[in-house]
Amino acid sequence: MNSSVVVIDDDRDYLEILGRKLAEIGLKRVRLEESSLRMADEVKKGAAFDLALIDMTMPEMDGMQLLETIKANSPSTECIMVTAINEARIAVECLNKGAYDYLVKPVATEDLSLAIKRTLERKRLLDLLDLEKRDDLPTLENEAPFKPIITQSKKMMRILKEAELHAASLVPVLITGESGTGKELLARAIHGASPRAQQPFTPINMSSLTSSLFEAEFFGHTKGAFTGAENGRVGYLEYTNKGTLFLDEIGDLPLPLQGKLLRVLQDGEFTRLGSSNRQKVDLRFIAATNENLEQMIVQKRFRKDLYYRIRGGWLHLPPLRERREDIFPLVRKFLEKYYDVNHSGFIEKEALERLMQYPYPGNIRELKSILQSATNLARGAPINETHLPSHIMAAHKECVEEGPASGSIPIRPLAEVEKEYILKAYEQTGENKSKSARLLGIGLNTLRRKLASYGTQ
Numbered sequence: 001m002n003s004s005v006v007v008i009d010d011d012r013d014y015l016e017i018l019g020r021k022l023a024e025i026g027l028k029r030v031r032l033e034e035s036s037l038r039m040a041d042e043v044k045k046g047a048a049f050d051l052a053l054i055d056m057t058m059p060e061m062d063g064m065q066l067l068e069t070i071k072a073n074s075p076s077t078e079c080i081m082v083t084a085i086n087e088a089r090i091a092v093e094c095l096n097k098g099a100y101d102y103l104v105k106p107v108a109t110e111d112l113s114l115a116i117k118r119t120l121e122r123k124r125l126l127d128l129l130d131l132e133k134r135d136d137l138p139t140l141e142n143e144a145p146f147k148p149i150i151t152q153s154k155k156m157m158r159i160l161k162e163a164e165l166h167a168a169s170l171v172p173v174l175i176t177g178e179s180g181t182g183k184e185l186l187a188r189a190i191h192g193a194s195p196r197a198q199q200p201f202t203p204i205n206m207s208s209l210t211s212s213l214f215e216a217e218f219f220g221h222t223k224g225a226f227t228g229a230e231n232g233r234v235g236y237l238e239y240t241n242k243g244t245l246f247l248d249e250i251g252d253l254p255l256p257l258q259g260k261l262l263r264v265l266q267d268g269e270f271t272r273l274g275s276s277n278r279q280k281v282d283l284r285f286i287a288a289t290n291e292n293l294e295q296m297i298v299q300k301r302f303r304k305d306l307y308y309r310i311r312g313g314w315l316h317l318p319p320l321r322e323r324r325e326d327i328f329p330l331v332r333k334f335l336e337k338y339y340d341v342n343h344s345g346f347i348e349k350e351a352l353e354r355l356m357q358y359p360y361p362g363n364i365r366e367l368k369s370i371l372q373s374a375t376n377l378a379r380g381a382p383i384n385e386t387h388l389p390s391h392i393m394a395a396h397k398e399c400v401e402e403g404p405a406s407g408s409i410p411i412r413p414l415a416e417v418e419k420e421y422i423l424k425a426y427e428q429t430g431e432n433k434s435k436s437a438r439l440l441g442i443g444l445n446t447l448r449r450k451l452a453s454y455g456t457q
């Protein structure tokens with residue numbers, strides 16, 4: 001677990017015992033502190049932890065005072081009191097002052113582990129709620145797994161923060177978004193930021209599974225289980241045990257197989273084909289699709305029960321045309337292998353303008369392949385318009401030709417203009433739905449419905 005924990009206890013021996021127990025539970029970022037005063041000072045200066053385990057009786061400043069100081073300066077730090085005093089009145093007082101739990105020494109490792117898991121889960125849920133309300137840009141605690149995802153978009157930063165919060169838990173996550181928006185990249189980042197990072201991450205393309213393949217691929221089989229099974233084979237479930245299974249293109253899974261998948265998700269158990277032994281697996285599931293699953297449910301093409309099972313957390317990646325601020329950083333990223341991107345001149349102004357204007361129906365994958373082909377054509381010279389595919393230039397030409405004649409405005413479909421306008425208002429109000437609805441002069445429910453139809457929560 002990547003959460004930061006501080007233990008404050010004036011008894012050095014007990015601190016070390018707790019430190020060992022926390023390591024056993026799997027916590028890696030643990031600070032052991034003997035001085036409550038020093039901790040109070042640090043917290044006042046801005047130090048923050050995900051969780052504090054606080055001893056009650058300490059000479060310089062007692063646990064209750066330290067609890068008050070922590071809650072006053074870092075309200076999102078969850079606190080558990082660990083004490084030799086088993087008195088209901090004191091326990092209630094601690095809870096009233098903001099502690100989440102109260103443990104009496106000696107604490108068994110299982111009780112400690114349970115209390116910590118409960119407390120960190122509560123923190124994760126509160127942080128998710130807090131994220132919706134905040135106007136400022138969230139920062140990632142564990143940046144490394146998210147490094148491959150290049151973005152400068154505020155909307156994306158919030159999605160990455162939400163992804164990081166989900167990563168800490170076992171909840172299944174559903175990632176939606178058009179093709180090429182980076183769903184698999186995000187799934188890998190969630191796995192990398194999770195406590196399972198060192199275990200396998202197995203992507204499975206669900207659209208390629210047929211009825212006959214499903215069981216053999218997921219459950220594996222023993223030697224001779226069916227004609228042609230010359231050797232035993234481990235299936236995806238067994239191979240990925242303790243890791244993350246990435247169910248890509250889940251919207252393309254045929255209906256009869258959706259029922260089989262649901263059973264796998266519910267049971268966490270399977271039997272290899274040709275064997276009678278049930279085996280248990282411990283898996284985290286992340287699913288992705290570019291389909292609108294809710295619409296598919298209405299059309300009876302996707303099972304509602306499976307949908308709710310996979311949608312523990314939901315992350316929607318916006319298309320590249322709705323985060324144009326990401327185009328230039330992505331251009332730099334994709335060209336840095338071939339050019340010195342720290343100096344302007346690796347791409348001509350007009351070529352960059354064409355790239356900035358293009359709507360990218362294939363999203364980031366399309367931008368990447370456009371640049372790949374342009375580098376091949378440019379052979380080390382700066383990229384110019386002639387290196388770009390003809391459809392980009394044609395899109396630009398169309399735009400110029402349809403541009404405003406003097407005194408007139410370009411006419412665009414009303415639905416497109418409305419969407420753009422609503423999203424702009426939503427962004428300008430810091431994603432405040434009530435304020436946006438008021439400014440736009442429409443009902444809150446109408447706004448909600450429209451935002452949902454654009455894939456924005």
Ligand SMILES: Nc1ncnc2c1ncn2[C@@H]1O[C@H](COP(=O)(O)OP(=O)(O)OP(=O)(O)O)[C@@H](O)[C@H]1O
Nearest residue numbers: 148149150178179180181182183184185290364365
């Ligand atoms: N934000 C990003 N920064 C850098 N590279 C990105 C980003 N988003 C996507 N890519 C790259 O774009 C390509 C497509 O990404 P990915 O395969 O994750 O998309 P996807 O949404 O899963 O696509 P599909 O729905 O077609 O499976 C990959 O090469 C990926 O590395």
